[in-house]
């Protein structure tokens with residue numbers, strides 16, 4: 380993983396300095412003690428700086444920095460990896476295509492915190508930048524007889540995307556990188572081209588702050604600093620911060636025979652997919668050709684997908700989704716929050732929906748019929764809720780007795796860095 384760059388903000392209430400990690404979604408001020416949710420309008424945007432750099436008079440060029448989990452189909456197998464990279468968001472032959480190696484003293488600051496800097500407008504959306512990078516890596520000539528269905532299907536999910544503006548100085552003889560203090564080339568023409576790029580001199584801040592207060596009862600909301608969904612332990616409600624405001628989220632808590640030391644959140648999703656007979660539990664077992672008998676009742680049990688609402692290594696992520704979905708945990712979940720801790724929700728519903736073709740593809744047999752066509756599956760979301768499952772702590776392992784699934788605590792902690 381690339382190192383996390385500290386984010387330096389000012390407390391909107393008292394003006395005191397606050398340092399956050401890139402994945403933090405809750406600001407806690409050490410001076411006035413206020414706690415606020417961070418909500419972004421558009422992508423989180425920061426400028427990259429160091430203690431040595433001037434606060435004004437610099438040119439900044441945009442990069443998309445992202446982390447997430449990539450799933451793809453290649454050679455009739457599902458591949459996965461952690462994605463952690465950056466892409467230049469404008470077209471330039473002179474600038475590095477990614478942010479690359481950077482010294483340890485970097486900081487991120489809000490773009491609105493400076494005056495007199497020149498910010499170059501992004502030319503490519505994150506999707507466009509990825510498509511361009513993908514096209515640059517794939518072979519230039521595709522054989523005529525290669526059917527389009529054989530092309531690799533790839534999804535990036537759970538991505539946290541930031542627009543990072545990196546400083547560049549257009550000097551007499553070319554471009555200069557003031558962070559690593561080295562010439563970037565481009566000559567006088569490159570420096571001229573940079574000066575001519577479309578600029579936005581006074582960019583406003585893209586960060587908004589929401590009070591950590593329950594909209595329903597006024598109680599303080601609780602949640603770990605990287606959660607997207609703070610909770611009210613007074614009136615037992617969950618609040619989604621994703622849309623720039625607090626929106627109530629339906630949830631349930633699965634019952635537990637064990638200690639239930641930690642509750643892990645899963646998205647329970649009902650979705651339709653045209654062109655596949657996949658509406659009931661029996662349909663899933665037939666699709667998977669699984670060594671399980673289809674019992675009569677299963678024909679009437681509507682299929683629900685269970686996708687982790689948190690990030691872990693993609694291999695474990697898919698294993699969790701498969702185990703929970705295959706078992707289809709029964710029983711009506713409780714509507715009261717447990718006393719034991721809740722693992723933070725770090726993967727929004729929209730991202731969970733994107734992994735459904737991969738999940739279904741991982742079950743489907745025979746592979747050669749289904750895997751090349753995963754990109755054609757279009758899941759239509761019908762309804763969803765967040766369900767917390769209790770896990771019992773045994774040594775360094777967390778065990779879900781009902782599902783028969785264990786996760787190491789270390790894997791959970793590592794997942795929070797993705």
Ligand SMILES: [Zn+2]
Pocket residue numbers: 390391392393394395408409410411412413
């Ligand atoms: Zn403060």
Ligand SMILES: [Zn+2]
Pocket residue numbers: 593594595596597598611612613614615616
């Ligand atoms: Zn409340």
